[in-house]
Amino acid sequence: MKPFDFLDKLCVLNKLIRMEHTGTPSEFAERLSISRSTLYEIIEELKARGVEIKYCRTRCTFYYNNDVFLDIHFNIKPLTDIDDASELKNISGGSFFFFRPFHWTETPLFCT
Secondary structure, three states, rough: OOHHHHHHHHHHHHHHHHHOOOOOHHHEEEOOOOOOHHHHHHHHHHHHOOOEEEOOOOOOEEOOOOOOOOOOOOOOOOHOOOHHHHHHHOOOOOOOOOOOOOOOOOEEEEEE
């Protein structure tokens, strides 16, 4: 799944769970255009991060069992469209890390 597609699906998943209007697991997966197993993988990942998600068979819906706020958003806009200089403080150019492979040798190496 492509990253932006995943973010879109995560937003819809969050909205439907918040509204407690997901339907059965099969219906929920179909609404998200994912497999049922992928749905459960996403739910398990959220649970691993402290989000308590339960399913009610009587109401046929998933729901949050704890107070949680999922802040899921992604915004792309040209720098020329930014009017507020404080917004520019939050822009990061990213990082690049280069790791050299480490080779173990039985012969000690000494620097002189």
